[in-house]
Amino acid sequence: MDLSITGDPVLVHKDTQVQVGIHLEPGTLTVTRDGEDFAVYHALVQFASVDAAPWAAQEVKFSAAGADGQDTGFTVELFNDAFDGPRTDAPATVWKIVALAATSAGDIGITYAAPGRA
Template identity: 50%
Template sequence: MGLSAKGEPAIVKDETKVDVSFHLQPGSLIVTRGSNAFEAYHASVEFVDVSDGPWLVDKARLTAKGPDGKSVVLTVDLLNDTYDGPRAGVPASIWKVVALASTTAGDIGITYATPDPRPM
């Protein structure tokens, strides 16, 4: 291969966004939009740093197979319109995807807490 590397990779302290992606077990998450059901097989969760506190989760992108068998990307906005708390009405299974991503994010030093569903 002819590749060499050295050093200790680290995330830039002033980085404001980090994406954590992973594959989902087929059939483990079905997302319904209207009358169409989509079988998610990949998730990407975007974390944002808006202060010195824990990172917030901004979006979840799910790559899924649609009813026609073609792949689509479904984006779920997770922050409310004022960016100070979680968006109301997000299904619990999407927050479980976020929890999976936060485990991986913790491995790279991002601290994340599940949002409080009470109004701020």
Template identity: 50%
Template structure:
């Protein structure tokens, strides 16, 4: 059992400050689906996704997919950020954008393997019907 006191964090000028929990909250929050965004991160099994960018080969080990839902339109994948390791052993990120300058611009030619990652992320989030149970006493 965790007996430490809850803390809040504040980041100011790129410095993080932790403080004892001195936060209160009231109200009954509700979601307005004007432009709701959800990011889903998934770990990828080593060796299952190879990416090539600028003539360099990378192995993807994590993907963070950003989904957006505008009003009552279906959820759309906006972008995926891959955490990758190059053949030189260095890690970096590759970002794939799914839309042009406007929301309704068609997606460029995206490789099928990347769309499979998007589908895995959506499935991992319960097809974006994320379920959550608050901890006891919350």
């Protein structure tokens, strides 16, 4: 392949979104919905920065398998209903996953701090 690239990449901070996927050890994380357990094996965390504001985690999409072997997905929205801060009722484990993804995202310039607990 003959390929030539010039210039330096610069992130656009107008309305930037980055998704970071992390694989999870099967059996280490379980989501229960309507009494049924699902083994989570992957999480996709979406970070966003609007108008050069600090990066924020918007949502986590989980991929999981049920007892019947069927794959399913779950999405946890991380902004509160007013979209002015983090959701206070999100499980602590979700924020741990966001922190793990943010560690990987640091390689591309994302800096992230988990929201404080009141």
